[in-house]
Amino acid sequence: MTALSESSLNMKIGELSRRCAVSIRMLRYYEEEGLLKPRRTQSGFREYGPREEQTVERIKLLGSAGMTLATIKHFLPCIRGEGHLLEPCDELRSTLVEQIALIDQKTETLMQSRKVLERFLAEVQ
Amino acid sequence: MTALSESSLNMKIGELSRRCAVSIRMLRYYEEEGLLKPRRTQSGFREYGPREEQTVERIKLLGSAGMTLATIKHFLPCIRGEGHLLEPCDELRSTLVEQIALIDQKTETLMQSRKVLERFLAEVQ
């Protein structure tokens, strides 16, 4: 029987992987890095529930914002619900500001690079 | 006598490093990757001239545009003078277009990330 339970209360890693579109490798890696702590069956298989699924979604969200797992791990406890923040944690606030500044800096670098390339391109025409 | 020749015709790696502000490690790496082929003294020391210095400058320029050394290596022969392109090489043209598209894509990703972070930040306030 293929496991396709809707609100899977105890998925094994394969199903969570499918549902979250995150590779099994990465799910194990999240655990390795301390972002996920699934229960285990007697035989040692990982068991994930909705809570873990939610955590993975949060990780994906923050990850898509360019945060490293280490940073995400740090602030995972500050996050709740559908991406809403829990504690008005000052540290989180300043980290967010830093991250944004970092992004702006990277963007600036990319714009510089683009200029250089455009200049080259203009010369090849 | 500290070597500070103006138009150094045969600099050793240390001087080129200073003049180009590129680490010795990287100069050797450029060579390893086939971007630079300095002469050698009898004892095996690398000797660089203005030509090599110019090459390094080009590498820096293209590198600042986000190109990998492999890509730079590929098109180094197409470049001349102060960053002016030599052969109106079609391949170079399309590579430049690709690189620009890549940059735009990265920029787009960064903007997405920024949005996510901004949204978070707004919620912490």
Place this chain on the structure above:
DNA sequence: GTAAATTATGACAGCGCTGTCAGAGTCAAG
């Protein structure tokens, strides 16, 4: 009961540089 699918752990590789360290030879100045 047996084969196929799934899981477990651990380790190695790769991206594209970049630093650093070790061991040895070379060059310059005093």
Place this chain on the structure above:
DNA sequence: CTTGACTCTGACAGCGCTGTCATAATTTAC
């Protein structure tokens, strides 16, 4: 000739993931 500065080669480490492979145990399906 000795010392210190410089160079040589080769190799390992790290960034932050991410894939993959090997070996073994477990579970599932027929």
